[in-house]
Amino acid sequence: MVNEELKYRILQNFGFAPTADQLHAVEVFARFMTDRDEHAVMILRGSAGTGKTSLAGAIVRTMQELRQKVTLLAPTGRAAKVFSLNANQPAATIHRSIYREKAFTGLDGKFNLNVNLFHDRLFMVDEASMISLSSNNSTFGSGCLLDDLIQYVYNDHNCRMLLVGDKAQLPPVGEEESPALRADVLRAYGLTVYECDLNEVLRQSQDSGILYNATVIRQMITHDEVTQLP
Known part of the structure; x- marks a missing residue:
């Protein structure tokens, strides 16, 4: 019942007749959100013009209607600004949200992983193809952004994450593929993975x-x- 209501509301907020891919994505999202597993994660992959952004916006509006807490994140300031405009809700960079600065010690400032104090919250991450698995920046947390993001979100207080991105975009430096959009990589963290692809280009x-x-x-x-x- 909850599953069907969630699907109905998302489609109402979508505002267009969905393609088969989009309808499947809504169904997958509804299962993802109603899964009692606190370590569930969802990947929504799609290239430009497939309606990925419109669907993400419909999801945000639906969560707001249902008074469900949503945090919007993106890897860069520009991506966060675009995400915020499309979703009509404030968005922040991943680094600003999950790290805190240690005591100032000169030019080599370090940032520790923050503690996620949120409960029952959906974290939506746009442009997830840019998230790196390589330990190439020891200034921030462990140096591995994907490790730190997962550790931050999954705090045993019923928080979960939706990763949105285009697997055909250039992967992070040093990576052959975008690790945050790969189900096998996320399963290695002990997460239950829901995934779907939008392939039909409409724009x-x-x-x-x-x-x-x-x-x-x-x-x-x-x-x-x-x-x-x-």
């Missing part, structure tokens, strides 16, 4: 040369194929 007309080439390149990346561009 531009089907005869657009830019759209065609972007779609072909995404398919090449996804399927590791060589395709002739016009």
Whole structure:
């Protein structure tokens, strides 16, 4: 019953007739949110134009209607600003939210992982393809952003996370793929993973040369194929 009500409200807030991919994503999200496992995580993957941003906005509006607590995060200030505008709710950078500065000791300032004091909260992270698994910045926490983000969110107080991103975007430096969008990587943290992909591109007309080439390149990346561009 709760599952069906959640799906209905998201689709009402979506405002468009959903594609099969979008409808499946709503169904997966409803199962994810009603799972009693406190270590559930969801990955929503989709390229530009698939309605990923619109769906994320509908989810935020639905959570607000249901008086469910949502925190919006993104890896960079620019991404956080765009996410905030699209969702009509304040968003912050991951670093600003999960780290706190240690006592000032000169130019080599260090930041410790903060304590997540929230309860019963959904953390939505946009542009998750930019989140690194490599330990390449010891200034912040453990130096591994994905490790720290997961440790921060999953505080045994019924917080969970939705990671949103495009797997065809360039991965973080030193990574072959975007680790935060990979189910196998997240399962290695002991998380129960829900995942879905939005593949149907809607935003531009089907005869657009830019759209065609972007779609072909995404398919090449996804399927590791060589395709002739016009």
